[in-house]
Amino acid sequence: MSTAPEIAGPVAPVPSHGGPLEPAPFTVRARAQETRDTVSLVLAPAPGSEVPAFRPGQFNMLSVPGRGEVAISISGDPGRAGEWVHTVRALGLATQALAGSMPGTLIAARGPYGQGWPVDRAWGKDVVIVAGGVGLAPVRPLLLELLRHRARFGRLEVIYGARTPDDLLYAPELAAWRGRTDARFQVTVDAAGRDWYGDVGLVTQRLPDARFDPASAVAFLCGPEIMMRLTAETLEGRGLPREGIWVSLERTMQCGVGLCGHCQFGPYLLCRDGPVLPYRDVARLLRIRGL
Amino acid sequence: MSGLRNAHVGDPPSHGGMGPAVGSRWLLARDEFPSLLDALRRAGYRIVGPTVRDGAIVYGSIRSVADLPEGWTDRQSAGAYRLERRPDRALFGYNVGPHSWKKYLFPPREHLFTLRRTDAAKFEVSVPEDPDPPMAYLGVRACEIAALNIQDRVFVGGAAVDPGYARRKARRLVVAVQCGQAGGTCFCVSMGTGPAVRDGFDLSLTELLDEGRHEFLVEIGTADGARVLDGVPLRPAEPSDVRAGEARVADAARAMGRAMDTEGIHDLLLGNLESPVWDDVGRRCLACTNCTLACPTCFCHSTEEVPDLSAERDERWRRWDSCFNLAFSELHTGSVRSTTPARYRQWLTHKLATWFDQFGSSGCVGCGRCITWCPVGIDLTAEVRAIRAAAPRPGPGAGGTA
Amino acid sequence: MNGPVRPITSAELEAHAFLHGLSARFLAELLPHTERREFAAGHTVAREGDPAREFFLIEVGKVALEIVAEGRPHLTVLTLGPGEVFGWSWLVPPHLWRVDARTLKPSRVVVVAGPALRDALEAHPEDGYRFLRRLVPILARRLDATRLQVFDVYRP
Ligand code: SF4
Numbered sequence: 001m002s003t004a005p006e007i008a009g010p011v012a013p014v015p016s017h018g019g020p021l022e023p024a025p026f027t028v029r030a031r032a033q034e035t036r037d038t039v040s041l042v043l044a045p046a047p048g049s050e051v052p053a054f055r056p057g058q059f060n061m062l063s064v065p066g067r068g069e070v071a072i073s074i075s076g077d078p079g080r081a082g083e084w085v086h087t088v089r090a091l092g093l094a095t096q097a098l099a100g101s102m103p104g105t106l107i108a109a110r111g112p113y114g115q116g117w118p119v120d121r122a123w124g125k126d127v128v129i130v131a132g133g134v135g136l137a138p139v140r141p142l143l144l145e146l147l148r149h150r151a152r153f154g155r156l157e158v159i160y161g162a163r164t165p166d167d168l169l170y171a172p173e174l175a176a177w178r179g180r181t182d183a184r185f186q187v188t189v190d191a192a193g194r195d196w197y198g199d200v201g202l203v204t205q206r207l208p209d210a211r212f213d214p215a216s217a218v219a220f221l222c223g224p225e226i227m228m229r230l231t232a233e234t235l236e237g238r239g240l241p242r243e244g245i246w247v248s249l250e251r252t253m254q255c256g257v258g259l260c261g262h263c264q265f266g267p268y269l270l271c272r273d274g275p276v277l278p279y280r281d282v283a284r285l286l287r288i289r290g291l
Numbered sequence: 292m293s294g295l296r297n298a299h300v301g302d303p304p305s306h307g308g309m310g311p312a313v314g315s316r317w318l319l320a321r322d323e324f325p326s327l328l329d330a331l332r333r334a335g336y337r338i339v340g341p342t343v344r345d346g347a348i349v350y351g352s353i354r355s356v357a358d359l360p361e362g363w364t365d366r367q368s369a370g371a372y373r374l375e376r377r378p379d380r381a382l383f384g385y386n387v388g389p390h391s392w393k394k395y396l397f398p399p400r401e402h403l404f405t406l407r408r409t410d411a412a413k414f415e416v417s418v419p420e421d422p423d424p425p426m427a428y429l430g431v432r433a434c435e436i437a438a439l440n441i442q443d444r445v446f447v448g449g450a451a452v453d454p455g456y457a458r459r460k461a462r463r464l465v466v467a468v469q470c471g472q473a474g475g476t477c478f479c480v481s482m483g484t485g486p487a488v489r490d491g492f493d494l495s496l497t498e499l500l501d502e503g504r505h506e507f508l509v510e511i512g513t514a515d516g517a518r519v520l521d522g523v524p525l526r527p528a529e530p531s532d533v534r535a536g537e538a539r540v541a542d543a544a545r546a547m548g549r550a551m552d553t554e555g556i557h558d559l560l561l562g563n564l565e566s567p568v569w570d571d572v573g574r575r576c577l578a579c580t581n582c583t584l585a586c587p588t589c590f591c592h593s594t595e596e597v598p599d600l601s602a603e604r605d606e607r608w609r610r611w612d613s614c615f616n617l618a619f620s621e622l623h624t625g626s627v628r629s630t631t632p633a634r635y636r637q638w639l640t641h642k643l644a645t646w647f648d649q650f651g652s653s654g655c656v657g658c659g660r661c662i663t664w665c666p667v668g669i670d671l672t673a674e675v676r677a678i679r680a681a682a683p684r685p686g687p688g689a690g691g692t693a
Numbered sequence: 694m695n696g697p698v699r700p701i702t703s704a705e706l707e708a709h710a711f712l713h714g715l716s717a718r719f720l721a722e723l724l725p726h727t728e729r730r731e732f733a734a735g736h737t738v739a740r741e742g743d744p745a746r747e748f749f750l751i752e753v754g755k756v757a758l759e760i761v762a763e764g765r766p767h768l769t770v771l772t773l774g775p776g777e778v779f780g781w782s783w784l785v786p787p788h789l790w791r792v793d794a795r796t797l798k799p800s801r802v803v804v805v806a807g808p809a810l811r812d813a814l815e816a817h818p819e820d821g822y823r824f825l826r827r828l829v830p831i832l833a834r835r836l837d838a839t840r841l842q843v844f845d846v847y848r849p
């Protein structure tokens with residue numbers, strides 16, 4: 001008897017659904033005001049529907065129907081099935097609508113999309129995470145994933161920068177993280193009043209005393225491009241090779257699936273090939289203006 | 292190589308069966324051309340093809356031969372396009388105009404679907420009634436077949452398949468026409484896409500006009516192509532007819548209006564992202580988006596939501612967009628490509644370099660539309676030459692064993 | 694507890710990261726003009742507009758540099774920790790502090806008298822050059838950082 005693989009059947013009929021851009025209904029299950037302009041939303045699927053699993057660093061496309069769709073990174077715990085958590089800063093119409101959604105609001109969501117953080121590369125190494133501003137949101141799932149597997153890697157240094165103490169995300173969680181003895185969380189702000197006893201200064205100013213073995217460490221960076229560039233350069237200055245650094249990039253995204261062309265960054269379609277990319281591959285491009 | 296296969300002349304088309312063999316070649320008299328249109332319609336296709344409108348040859352519905360630009364030709368150069376009479380009555384004696392077939396596969400505006408709220412926590416998604424009948428594209432040039440293949444890879448060749456495009460692609464019949472002359476801005480030879488039509492067609496026509504004759508050499512590309520010929524009065528082509536067709540295409544190949552050196556072009560462009568040429572061309576470019584609209588491979592688009600007043604319905608639409616628009620790269624902090632040089636660089640490097648990284652081929656087929664329809668006559672072949680000329684060459688001390 | 698504590702030894706002076714590698718002669722000249730001080734949290738070490746006569750090397754604790762302006766709350770623009778230095782207005786005329794320096798934690802610092810340091814730098818140009826080679830990159834880094842803070846890099 002032949003064991004040849006079965007030949008594929010006739011070409012599947014052309015789908016008549018909305019295709020890869022078709023969202024699924026979710027509702028806001030919980031909402032937390034993080035800062036003046038930023039909220040975290042817990043999204044629950046319609047009863048009986050599943051929530052696709054995601055990897056840290058991936059994003060979803062969200063909209064309050066009729067108010068515009070927008071790409072938002074997933075900031076929830078990848079180990080928690082059944083919900084999507086997003087941290088949204090109210091900037092434009094779509095994000096204002098999302099940020100203003102109270103529990104029970106209907107949300108159209110689709111995803112997850114993109115290449116996330118290469119968590120596997122952390123095992124056995126020291127890990128440095130540097131996040132700036134809302135860049136902490138896509139890093140949070142990575143942190144939760146790493147902390148769940150704390151024994152599998154070396155030291156953990158996290159540096160988080162924000163504008164002011166009032167702009168810090170996940171304040172209660174941050175306090176708990178900072179209390180850990182198996183990791184060091186440094187928080188620094190650009191400017192602060194006298195009621196702030198933490199650090200003031202750029203994230204790069206916290207790097208000199210970050211403890212890691214440059215020969216065997218990985219670094220994950222997320223924040224404004226200029227901040228990531230300076231951070232990567234400072235890390236390289238401390239002897240961490242480029243190959244050990246990853247960055248999460250941002251460009252406008254509309255389709256999320258590599259069809260619309262908006263998120264091009266040189267040879268990359270960030271929705272498909274990113275948003276997380278090896279710094280080695282993008283270091284040169286990050287220095288080209290207006291790319 | 293194709294000569295061997297085609298020197299064989301097959302049996303006349305059978306009527307009512309599978310039709311003539313794929314790869315076989317036939318002759319169709321000019322006077323019988325209407326029977327081809329009839330046959331296409333009988334087979335259920337809406338015919339779209341070249342027609343004269345507002346002083347240009349554009350693509351539109353073809354109801355009869357009279358709709359075709361009989362006896363017309365086009366004269367094209369950078370920033371200029373003019374129709375002229377031909378001395379003969381050729382049906383396809385011109386090159387490509389401002390339209391391309393992408394308008395049928397990837398319409399300028401498309402209603403994707405509608406979300407309809409059913410209760411507080413749910414909506415339904417409905418797709419608009421299928422508006423796309425099977426279409427026969429009549430008069431598809433070699434470069435345009437290459438462009439179809441390129442857009443196919445974008446819309447249905449990746450992980451995310453665009454359902455509308457896939458539906459229209461499944462229903463298209465490609466009736467190619469081989470070019471017997473080249474336009475003033477054509478450079479398909481440089482891009483390896485033409486002028487000979489080699490594959491990707493259902494039927495291919497070569498208009499034979501020498502010595503007072505007016506006939507079409509018809510090559511069968513697919514079983515679908517063979518099937519629609521049912522009832523069309525064809526005669527077997529002789530080897531001399533095939534040679535006459537090849538000679539016409541060779542004439543076109545020799546008459547290319549432009550040439551582009553594509554040697555190492557990916558690395559050339561990506562290695563010269565800060566060439567002074569970008570500023571120079573950026574000063575001339577109006578960022579009018581004409582080139583991207585005319586280009587048969589440009590696929591960038593935006594999606595829009597159209598809510599109705601009751602907020603119970605939300606329609607998702609898609610429309611063509613362009614990397615020349617400031618808003619195209621808008622982030623909340625501003626536009627990433629805020630200058631025209633940056634936007635021209637994005638366009639050209641995408642067409643000729645990063646398209647390889649993203650989709651495995653060039654994004655340019657050498658059709659020349661962007662040159663002809665640029666209001667200030669910017670010519671990408673000239674810009675590439677300028678970038679090559681301005682590229683720093685390795686100095687005497689650079690590498691090698693001296 | 695604010696004030697001088699156990700005097701610093703030449704070995705300790707030499708061991709400080711910022712001064713390490715400077716010549717023994719140079720450091721010996723500084724030693725008589727150097728003292729160690731301890732401050733409680735919340736102590737104002739220097740005040741904007743006051744004469745600047747001292748150079749500070751932080752051994753322990755945390756110091757905030759603040760901009761103080763009438764009618765506006767104090768604004769911290771930089772915090773510094775162990776191993777870091779502050780105060781160079783003794784080097785730059787008109788030798789007045791440009792920020793307030795205030796401890797955020799109980800802190801221990803090594804203080805070098807500015808005029809003596811200036812004299813030593815002049816007298817030993819090689820050490821002077823080395824000293825500036827260490828100081829200038831710090832100034833440059835702080836200037837870079839300040840630019841990004843002014844740029845408001847995380848602005849919405
Ligand atoms: S870039 Fe210009 S020449 Fe190339 S395919 Fe597009 S329109 Fe044609």
Ligand code: SF4
Pocket residue numbers: 575576577578579580581582583615661664665666667668669
């Ligand atoms: S290159 Fe020409 S056609 Fe294209 S945007 Fe610029 S001016 Fe318009």
